[in-house]
Amino acid sequence: MKVLIVEDQERLGRFLKQGLAEHAYTVCWVGSCQEARDALCETAYDAIILDLGLPDGDGLELLREWRKSGFNEPVLILSARDNVEDRIKGLDLGADDYLPKPFSLEELLARIRSLMRRHSSAKDTVLEHRNVRLDLLGHMVHIDGQTVDLTSREFALLEIFMQNAGRILPRTLISEKIWAAHYDVDTNLLDVYMSRLRTKVDTIPDRPLFRTIRGVGYQLV
Missing domain, CATH: 3.40.50.2300 (Response regulator)
Known part of the structure; x- marks a missing residue:
């Protein structure tokens, strides 16, 4: 621990x-x-x-x-x-x-x-959605049974979506949970991390895990 x-x-x-x-x-x-x-x-x-x-x-x-x-x-x-x-x-x-x-x-x-x-x-120690399994205590992510390496921020980002599957999450809400309030949440930093996360966990081209809601935020579908 x-x-x-x-x-x-x-x-x-x-x-x-x-x-x-x-x-x-x-x-x-x-x-x-x-x-x-x-x-x-x-x-x-x-x-x-x-x-x-x-x-x-x-x-x-x-x-x-x-x-x-x-x-x-x-x-x-x-x-x-x-x-x-x-x-x-x-x-x-x-x-x-x-x-x-x-x-x-x-x-x-x-x-x-x-x-x-x-x-x-x-709290639940394991979150699952479609082909994604997130182990909170073990700090591990599996996609279709295969381990995927995420950085601490990528893991935290995925955890927020897994805990709110189906809900449209505003950009400001996501940013404030991932970065402390003193960070500038209007930068494109969130977009950079979302791109990295998608590259690692979005493995089915015709069934994406994330939707971009233009002008609002993102959604785990």
Whole structure:
């Protein structure tokens, strides 16, 4: 399981990375809001451990941004802010758990396990449409039984369509879910990714998976 740690204190960050790695987690540790955004653009994670006091912004605002853009993976806030108001605000913004500092590694690991159990049971882990099979937990895509390699953004794009099969999705809605709100959603970046995705998964020439709705967006048919 892949975990992203967002923690600016070097000593604590190294401790968390080593502790989770020793329990068979694949760990990426970053120390700022921007590094966290970049990490999520590069690959998908199963859970995030998020500090609130970061050098280039507030972790709560980062959490708000993630939830607004459609990132639904478990987020555990790990913070020295221990008052009730901060806990309530963090949970209301979309955190799945809140663990105050100082803490024990054993409790942190137990909370991560609990989050993953709740998260995996709360959603379908395999989505299927026509000849496409998308495995959310395994992060794999099969077309007619054959594995297809997708980048993290291509995978996220396909997941949105698979979860909304038959629905016409506006360009702005798709873009806001794939890229954070601060990106310019009026560029042709979405068209570039749609072209790449079609090349990889649209394997039946006379029965295309995607329809382009001119001036509106796209539809998985």
